[in-house]
Amino acid sequence: MRVCVVGAGLIGGSLGLALRGHQSIESVVGLGRRAEPLKRGVDIGALDDWHLDPSKALAEIDVVVLGVPLGAIAEVLRWIAPHLPDNAIVTDVGSAKGCVVNDVTAVFGQMLSTFVPAHPIAGTEHSGIDAAVADLFVNRRVILTPTAATSEKATAIVHQLWALAGASVVEMSVDNHDRMLAMTSHLPHMLAFGLVDLLAGATDHEEMLRYAAGGFRDFTRIASSDPVMWRDICLGNQAALLEALAAYRADLEVLSEAVAQADGQALEAIFTRAKNTRDAYRHWFET
Amino acid sequence: MRVCVVGAGLIGGSLGLALRGHQSIESVVGLGRRAEPLKRGVDIGALDDWHLDPSKALAEIDVVVLGVPLGAIAEVLRWIAPHLPDNAIVTDVGSAKGCVVNDVTAVFGQMLSTFVPAHPIAGTEHSGIDAAVADLFVNRRVILTPTAATSEKATAIVHQLWALAGASVVEMSVDNHDRMLAMTSHLPHMLAFGLVDLLAGATDHEEMLRYAAGGFRDFTRIASSDPVMWRDICLGNQAALLEALAAYRADLEVLSEAVAQADGQALEAIFTRAKNTRDAYRHWFET
Numbered sequence: 001m002r003v004c005v006v007g008a009g010l011i012g013g014s015l016g017l018a019l020r021g022h023q024s025i026e027s028v029v030g031l032g033r034r035a036e037p038l039k040r041g042v043d044i045g046a047l048d049d050w051h052l053d054p055s056k057a058l059a060e061i062d063v064v065v066l067g068v069p070l071g072a073i074a075e076v077l078r079w080i081a082p083h084l085p086d087n088a089i090v091t092d093v094g095s096a097k098g099c100v101v102n103d104v105t106a107v108f109g110q111m112l113s114t115f116v117p118a119h120p121i122a123g124t125e126h127s128g129i130d131a132a133v134a135d136l137f138v139n140r141r142v143i144l145t146p147t148a149a150t151s152e153k154a155t156a157i158v159h160q161l162w163a164l165a166g167a168s169v170v171e172m173s174v175d176n177h178d179r180m181l182a183m184t185s186h187l188p189h190m191l192a193f194g195l196v197d198l199l200a201g202a203t204d205h206e207e208m209l210r211y212a213a214g215g216f217r218d219f220t221r222i223a224s225s226d227p228v229m230w231r232d233i234c235l236g237n238q239a240a241l242l243e244a245l246a247a248y249r250a251d252l253e254v255l256s257e258a259v260a261q262a263d264g265q266a267l268e269a270i271f272t273r274a275k276n277t278r279d280a281y282r283h284w285f286e287t
Numbered sequence: 288m289r290v291c292v293v294g295a296g297l298i299g300g301s302l303g304l305a306l307r308g309h310q311s312i313e314s315v316v317g318l319g320r321r322a323e324p325l326k327r328g329v330d331i332g333a334l335d336d337w338h339l340d341p342s343k344a345l346a347e348i349d350v351v352v353l354g355v356p357l358g359a360i361a362e363v364l365r366w367i368a369p370h371l372p373d374n375a376i377v378t379d380v381g382s383a384k385g386c387v388v389n390d391v392t393a394v395f396g397q398m399l400s401t402f403v404p405a406h407p408i409a410g411t412e413h414s415g416i417d418a419a420v421a422d423l424f425v426n427r428r429v430i431l432t433p434t435a436a437t438s439e440k441a442t443a444i445v446h447q448l449w450a451l452a453g454a455s456v457v458e459m460s461v462d463n464h465d466r467m468l469a470m471t472s473h474l475p476h477m478l479a480f481g482l483v484d485l486l487a488g489a490t491d492h493e494e495m496l497r498y499a500a501g502g503f504r505d506f507t508r509i510a511s512s513d514p515v516m517w518r519d520i521c522l523g524n525q526a527a528l529l530e531a532l533a534a535y536r537a538d539l540e541v542l543s544e545a546v547a548q549a550d551g552q553a554l555e556a557i558f559t560r561a562k563n564t565r566d567a568y569r570h571w572f573e574t
Contacts, residue, residue: 004454042449049551064311069303071551072518073404104503111574121498121500122500122501123500124501125502140499140500141497141500143498147354151403153519180491180494180495180498181498182497183486184486184495184496184498184499184500184503185499185500185503187359188399188482188502188503188506188507189502190539190542190546191478191482191506191539192506192544193557193558193560193561194535194538194539194557194561195474195475195535195561196560196561196562196564196565197557197558197560197561197564198470198534198535198536198538199470199471199564200560200561200563200564202470204467205534205564206392206469206568207467208467208471209471209564209568209572210428210568210571211408211428211430211468211471212408212472212571212572213409213410213427213428213471213472213572214411214572215409215412215472215475215476215508215509215512216475216572217469217474217569217572218505218506218508218509219475219479219505219506219508219509220475220505220565221502221505221506222502222505223558223561223562223565224562224565224566224569225502225558225562227555227558227559227561227562228555230554230558231554231555231558232551233553234545234546234551235549235551235554238546238549240545242543242547243544245475245539245542245546246543247537247545248481248482248485249484249536249539249540249543251481251484251485252477252478252481252532252535252536253536253541255480255532255534256425256479256529256533256536257452258521259477259521259528259532260525260529261431261523261528262525264358264518264519264521267517267518267521267522268514268515268518270480270484270486271512271514271517271518271539272479272514273484273511274479274481274482274483274484274487274514275480275483275489275510275511275512275513275514276478276485276487276511277483277486277487277492277496278507278511279511281493281496281497282504282511283321284496284497284499285496285499285500285503285504
């Protein structure tokens with residue numbers, strides 16, 4: 001397989017590092033708007049070569065991985081469309097999938113049989129090519145959300161690509177993905193960003209943060225994530241995120257009311273159910 | 288110093304482990320309602336001896352550390368009051384301080400000059416004597432909140448005790464402590480418990496948690512905390528927590544509205560301020 005990674009960031013760079021050297025991978029070429037991260041990608045061993053010109057990068061390519069933020073996907077698709085080889089498979093790494101399907105449909109006039117929407121559930125609060133590591137996807141889940149239009153062959157090849165990178169690959173519908181991720185990822189990011197933003201607005205936030213401890217550190221780690229990426233996720237997964245936010249705000253109202261009423265029994269019940277649920281399933285996410 | 292730790296849990300056990308062996312510590316004796324954790328405290332080296340009878344445990348004691356949940360403090364004070372040596376200093380480890388001052392005042396008819404409200408900002412989502420470790424307080428902050436009634440000598444001795452355990456000790460007012468901790472600790476716990484409780488109520492929460500990742504793990508770690516301890520903190524710091532919850536809910540309404548309006552500029556501004564604030568101060572809590 002000859003792979004082209006568009007955008008040399010944390011995900012694209014880590015994928016290059018993970019794929020290069022495998023027998024079935026002939027080359028990993030980088031394509032982007034800026035030379036600097038692409039050069040750096042070659043330096044750290046994530047890319048064999050790089051181009052700023054899609055006609056050069058995409059010639060004789062089998063799989064194109066769009067390693068760019070959700071907000072850039074439509075523009076990148078328009079940029080590469082004239083240069084895509086006929087049977088080249090295209091996939092992305094975005095954290096929301098409905099908006100990607102919409103972008104593909106808008107740019108190409110229909111959902112392509114060669115496009116496989118994908119979401120590697122990996123990453124850190126860091127971003128950029130210098131944060132790339134070869135084992136980022138090892139034992140991580142990658143969710144593929146093929147649509148009715150997606151060919152089985154295309155899905156199988158993207159599946160194989162991520163398996164080579166060490167990931168555990170699953171398939172589900174676009175809607176199911178977007179609803180589940182809204183709850184377990186997008187909503188928590190909103191809550192963490194919201195808390196630190198609230199603190200930032202307090203005149204004595206310096207003093208407050210001086211007495212913050214390990215719980216605060218872990219709870220807010222995701223508030224150090226890339227603002228542009230998360231703006232795009234909010235806009236891309238708007239409907240499911242709004243639903244999750246509404247449900248959460250209703251829950252928080254109940255909890256606030258229990259505190260206001262000094263209803264110890266209700267509080268203990270909420271905390272116990274939460275603790276029991278987290279403890280019961282944490283082997284799934286505490287790896 | 289002869290120290291009595293009431294309650295052999297994570298904090299009491301860890302303090303015993305940290306203090307024993309220091310030249311200025313003559314002995315660390317455990318007192319409690321149940322023999323089992325106290326015996327275990329001796330086994331792991333946290334206690335020299337233990338008693339179920341306060342008249343035996345408190346004879347010739349210099350400092351009594353109440354290592355019990357906030358909700359048990361009034362009852363424990365009533366239990367030990369008849370047996371406290373005249374000049375014995377008493378201190379606690381509760382995460383809220385106003386309610387402790389109220390408990391002391393209620394039990395003794397006035398705030399004692401020998402009582403030093405204290406809060407070691409340490410701990411994990413684990414609890415119990417078996418989670419105790421000798422270095423739990425090393426480089427952690429302990430906040431003392433002496434009131435107008437508290438003697439300087441008593442404060443100095445409790446300061447010395449925590450410094451021996453490796454902590455960095457600071458003093459502030461009860462109100463300032465309770466307001467700051469509501470924001471940086473109590474509110475985040477509510478938000479994490481609330482999120483996992485919301486998930487627990489979803490019929491497909493098993494599947495959702497299967498696709499949760501590192502961000503979810505860290506964000507919700509504090510939702511594995513002890514429900515009874517957190518019930519007591521909510522009730523003990525009710526006013527400051529309600530204020531923090533109200534401010535947060537207002538912030539979350541603004542954020543939800545920005546998502547609903549697809550206001551990318553507003554979202555990016557919130558996320559950027561949060562990220563910048565966290566990144567600027569994280570050397571304080573990322574130790």
